[in-house]
Amino acid sequence: MLYDILIIGGGPAGLTAATYARRAGRSVLVIEKNAFGGQITWSPKVENFPGFVSVSGTELGDRLLEQAMEQGAEVELDEVVSVAVGADGVKTVACDSGAVFEGRALIVAVGAKPRMLGIDREEALVGNGVCFCAVCDGAFYAGKDVAVNGGGNSALQDALLLSEKCRKVYLIHRRDSFRGEQKLVEALQKRPNVEFVLNASVTELLGGDELTGIKVEQNGAGREIPVAGLFVAIGHAPDNGLFAGLMALDRAGYADAGEDCTTKTPGVFVAGDCRAKSVRQLTTAAADGSVAALAACRYLDA
Ligand code: NAP
Numbered sequence: 001m002l003y004d005i006l007i008i009g010g011g012p013a014g015l016t017a018a019t020y021a022r023r024a025g026r027s028v029l030v031i032e033k034n035a036f037g038g039q040i041t042w043s044p045k046v047e048n049f050p051g052f053v054s055v056s057g058t059e060l061g062d063r064l065l066e067q068a069m070e071q072g073a074e075v076e077l078d079e080v081v082s083v084a085v086g087a088d089g090v091k092t093v094a095c096d097s098g099a100v101f102e103g104r105a106l107i108v109a110v111g112a113k114p115r116m117l118g119i120d121r122e123e124a125l126v127g128n129g130v131c132f133c134a135v136c137d138g139a140f141y142a143g144k145d146v147a148v149n150g151g152g153n154s155a156l157q158d159a160l161l162l163s164e165k166c167r168k169v170y171l172i173h174r175r176d177s178f179r180g181e182q183k184l185v186e187a188l189q190k191r192p193n194v195e196f197v198l199n200a201s202v203t204e205l206l207g208g209d210e211l212t213g214i215k216v217e218q219n220g221a222g223r224e225i226p227v228a229g230l231f232v233a234i235g236h237a238p239d240n241g242l243f244a245g246l247m248a249l250d251r252a253g254y255a256d257a258g259e260d261c262t263t264k265t266p267g268v269f270v271a272g273d274c275r276a277k278s279v280r281q282l283t284t285a286a287a288d289g290s291v292a293a294l295a296a297c298r299y300l301d302a
Contacts, residue, residue, distance in 0.1 A: 001027075001102075002090065002102045002103070002104065003027045003028060003029045003074075003101065003102065003103040003104070004021070004026035004027045004028065004103065004104055004105065004296075004300055005017075005021045005026050005027070005028050005029075005103055005104070005105045005106070005107060005293070005296050005300075006028075006029050006031065006091060006093055006101055006102075006103030006105070006106050006107070007021075007028060007029070007030045007031070007106075007107045007109060008031050008080050008083075008093065008106070008107070008108050008109065008110055009030075009031075009032060009038065009108065009109035009110040009111055009272065009274075010030050010031070010032030010035075010036040010037070010038065010065065010075065011032075011036075011037060011038020011039060011040065011061075011109060011111045011272060011273075011285060012037075012038060012040060012060075012064055012272065012282050012285040012286045012289065013038075013109035013111070013271040013272025013273070013285040013286065013288050013289040013292070014030055014032070014038075014107065014109035014271070014272070014289065015030065015036065015037075015064040015065055015067070015068045015073075015289070016064070016068075016285070016286040016288075016289030016290055016293070017107050017109060017271055017288075017289035017290070017292050017293040017296075018030045018068040018071070018073035018289075018293070019064075019067050019068045019071050019073070019289075019293075020289065020290045020293035020294060021073075021293040021296060021297065022068065022071035022072045022073050023071055024293070024294070024297045026296075026297060026300065027074075028068075028072075028073045028074065029073070029074045029075070029076060029101055029103070030068065030073055030074070030075045030076070031075075031076045031078055031080055031093065031095065031101065032075065032076070032077055032078075033077070033078065033079035033080070033096075035061065036061055036062075036064070036065040036075065036077075037057065037058065037060065037061015037062065037064060037065065038061065038111050039111055039112070039236070039273070040057040040060055040061055040282060041057050041058050041061045041135070042057060042132075042133040042134075042135050042136065042154075043056075043057035043135065043154075043157060044056060044057065044134070044135050044157060044160075044161045045057075045157065046060055046282065048281070048282070048283075049282050049283065050283065057135065058135070060282075076095070076099070076101075078095035078096060078097050078099055079095060079096040080093050080094070080095055080096075080242065081094055081095060081096050081242075082094045082242070083106070083242060083243060083246065085246065085265060085267075085268070089104065089266065089267055090102050090103070090104060091103045091104070091105070091106040091267065091268065093106070104267065104300055105267045105268070105269070105296040105299055105300055106246075106267065106268045106269070107261075107268075107269045107270070107271055107289075107292045107293065107296055108240070108243050108246075108247070108255065108263075108268065108269070108270045108271070108274065109270070109271040109272045109274065109285075109288075109289065109292070110238075110239055110240065110243075110272075110274045111236075111238075111239075111272055111273045111274055111285075112236030112237055112238045112239065112273045112274060112280075113236060113237060113238075113239050114132040114133075114232065114233075114234075114235075114236055114237075115232075115234050115235045115236055115237045116232065117149065117202055117232055117234065119202065119203065119204065119205060120204065120205065121205050122205060122232075125205055125207075125210075125211050128209060128210045128211060129205070129207065129210055129211020129212075129227075129228060129229055129230060130205065130211060130229075130230050130232065131229055131230070131231050131232070132231070132232055132233070133231075134148070134157070134158035134161045134162050134231050134233075135161065137229070137231075138158075138161055138162050138165060138166075138231075139165065140229070141162065141165070141166050141228055141229040142165040142166065143165070143166065143167055144166055144167060144227075144228040144229065145166065145167050145168040145169075145170075145225075145226060145227045145228060146162055146166045146168075146169055146170070146227050146228060146229040146230070146231060147169070147170040147171075147172055147197075147202070147214055147225060147227045147229070147230050147231070148162065148169060148170070148171050148172065148230075148231045148233055149172045149173070149202050149230065149231070149232050149233065149234060150172075150173065150232070150233035150234045150235070151173035151174070151175060151177075151178040151179050151180060152178075152179045152180045152233065152234075152235060153179075153180040153181060153184065154180075154233040154235075155171065155173070155178075155180065155231075155233035155234070156171075156178065156180040156181070156184035156185060156188060157180075157184060158231050158233050159171045159188055159194060160184065160187055160188060160191070162231065163188070163191045163193055163194050166193070166229075167193065168193050168194075168195065169191075169193060169194045169195070170194075170195050170197050170225055170227065171188065171194060171195070171196050171197065172197040172200050172201075172202060172216060173196070173197070173198055173199075173200065174199065174200065174201050175198065175199065176198045176199050197216060197218060197223075197225070198218075199218055199219050200216045200217065200218035200219075200223075201216065201217050202214050202215070202216055202230065203215050203216065203217050203222075205230070206224065206226075210228075211227070211228065211229065211230060212226060212227075212228070213225055213226040213227055214227060214230055236273065237252070237253065238252070238253045238254045238255070238273070238274045239253075239274070240253055240254070240255055240274055241253070243255070243268075243270075246263060246264070246265040246268050247263035247264060247265065247268065247270055248263070248264055250276045252276075254274060254275060254276035254277075255270040255274055255275045255276060256276050257269075257270045257275050257276070259291070260291065260295060261275065261288055261291045261292035261295055262295055266299065267296070267299050269292040269295050269296050269299075270288075270292065271285070271288035271289050271291070271292035272284075272285040272288050272289065273285060275288060
């Protein structure tokens with residue numbers, strides 16, 4: 001089947017695009033490789049999405065998916081491995097399962113993936129002490145001591161969530177003030193089992209096959225902290241490599257498209273956190289999704 005619009009990525013940007021495109025009467029397929037809802041499914045609590053005083057990230061993700069499907073969007077859980085644009089303008093997307101899909105327009109809404117610290121054995125210890133998602137993995141560390149590294153909203157929220165189940169939470173940040181919201185910092189300051197380790201960087205991961213502790217450099221001095229888990233929450237990086245031939249990428253790898261979400265390839269649009277922008281929020285991802293979908297509809301009408 002030739003879809004009007006293929007959407008790669010089932011986060012807030014992709015699912016909002018699907019809802020808008022369906023409401024404009026277009027056939028739509030959304031392809032997501034992990035979990036519909038995207039990064040937001042890792043947030044225990046979202047309190048800054050309009051219309052929701054407080055909602056868990058998984059619930060918000062579920063609702064975005066339900067809304068898109070209710071409008072008639074089709075969805076596939078699969079990993080896209082290649083994208084090609086034919087001479088006739090048809091976009092062909094091949095997936096890891098062997099499935100191949102075709103669309104007249106394509107919206108890339110692949111978000112961003114967690115950034116790593118880049119220290120020895122970090123990759124080897126993923127799943128054995130090194131984690132990127134407190135919502136997903138926090139329960140494994142109940143009653144244990146853990147560390148969170150980062151100073152943005154993700155790190156602050158992770159630390160709050162972990163402090164509810166873990167014995168002790170060390171919040172390690174490379175500066176003496178946080179980039180994340182003051183309200184979250186104040187909530188953490190009230191938790192007796194949270195220790196701020198500021199002006200500090202994680203330099204070494206201790207233990208064999210499983211993490212047993214970390215070495216931290218703080219104000220020029222070394223310190224060992226025994227922990228069973230290290231939650232790395234130092235932001236995200238785009239994963240746009242697959243689309244480098246279709247859209248210009250900036251030095252950091254973000255799609256260099258403007259607010260109109262168009263790329264250099266006719267009929268290919270980009271939305272959400274994978275696009276170069278100054279504010280990466282749920283609201284701006286959803287906004288991009290609607291802009292990209294309407295731009296794709298205009299392209300199909302032309
Ligand atoms: P972020 O805001 O970019 O924060 C990343 C943090 O990691 C910064 O404090 C940064 O330090 C630190 N960092 C970066 N590279 C590092 C390195 N190599 N070593 C040590 N520390 C490093 O990322 P985020 O917390 O993932 O949030 C991403 C976006 O999603 C933000 O706009 C955030 O507000 C939003 N968000 C929203 C919610 C919600 O509830 N709505 C929840 C989570 C996230 P510096 O400050 O020194 O640069």
